[in-house]
Amino acid sequence: MKSEATRIYEALGDSGKVTVLTGAGISAESGISTFRDSGGLWEQYEIEDVATPEAYAVNPSLVQGFYNTRRAHLGTVQPNDGHRALARLEELLGDRFTLVTQNVDDLHDRAGSRRLLHMHGELYKARCAGCGVVVEWRDDISLDDRCESCSASMRPHIVWFGETPFYMEKEIPDACSDCAVFFSIGTSGMVYPANTLALKVKAAGGFCVEVNLEKTTDSGIFDLQLEGKAGETLPLLVTELENLTRS
Ligand code: NAD
Ligand code: ZN
Secondary structure (H helix, E strand, O other): OHHHHHHHHHHHOOOOOEEEEEOHHHHHOOOOOOOOOOOOHHHHOOHHHHOOHHHHHHOHHHHHHHHHHHHHHHOOOOOOHHHHHHHHHHHHHHHHEEEEEOOOOOHHHHHOOOOEEEOOEEEEEEEEOOOOOEEEOOOOOOOOOEOOOOOOEEEEEEOOOOOOOOOOOOHHHHHHHOOOEEEEEOOOOOOOOHHHHHHHHHHOOOEEEEEEOOOOOOHHHOOEEEEOOHHHHHHHHHHHHHHHHHO
């Protein structure tokens, strides 16, 4: 890990910025199923039946039930060493650090990450289908729950397939064109537009690192690949970066 950390440290320089993209893989060691895990929650459903605006229009109770189950499960799991390592990296770099997550869980938040963009929304929030107001929401959302401002129905604050992710107009593109080092952690690279971010970074001359259990279809883009569990790889890497910074 020492030589990999040194390459990252050299690419970063004294004032370079780090942008991190995480996916379902970083939360796998906490006990949340990834998208394509066999035996996972998603395997029992077709994506089109639970994670699209069309599904919600046709069968809102099935869609609400799916997210209610996931929200309830989230209360039973904890952040892991991978989430905590990224919070430590933020402490080390301050405003030179941005974390973009595709995850709708709150495990990065609970681990202490603050410079965090939830590009696909958050399970612990609900949004009014009418006026768009977003509110904190820990319980099940029912079809009878109504917006306090306009009385329209409440939906999960989740970006479904076919909808535009949050922060894509400015914050995320800026963080990609502006960073010296980009990490893609625990993501299969199958979901658009998250899977275009590493290319944006490469086009702007940044150094790209992939952390994953295995090679992905996008692995060719990356300057460095760290194969292994995020919860094991990231603490070692961040410790090395801390040592290099202090030496
Ligand atoms: P994905 O399920 O398509 O891919 C997960 C990737 O993580 C795989 O490449 C796998 O090899 C890797 N991985 C698994 N365990 C790992 C570990 N311990 N360490 C490192 N890597 C590991 O996930 P995705 O690319 O994020 O796409 C899934 C979509 O579904 C996203 O849009 C996301 O919003 C949503 N989703 C979110 C959650 C969550 O919030 N925790 C969970 C499932 C799906
Ligand atoms: Zn409303």
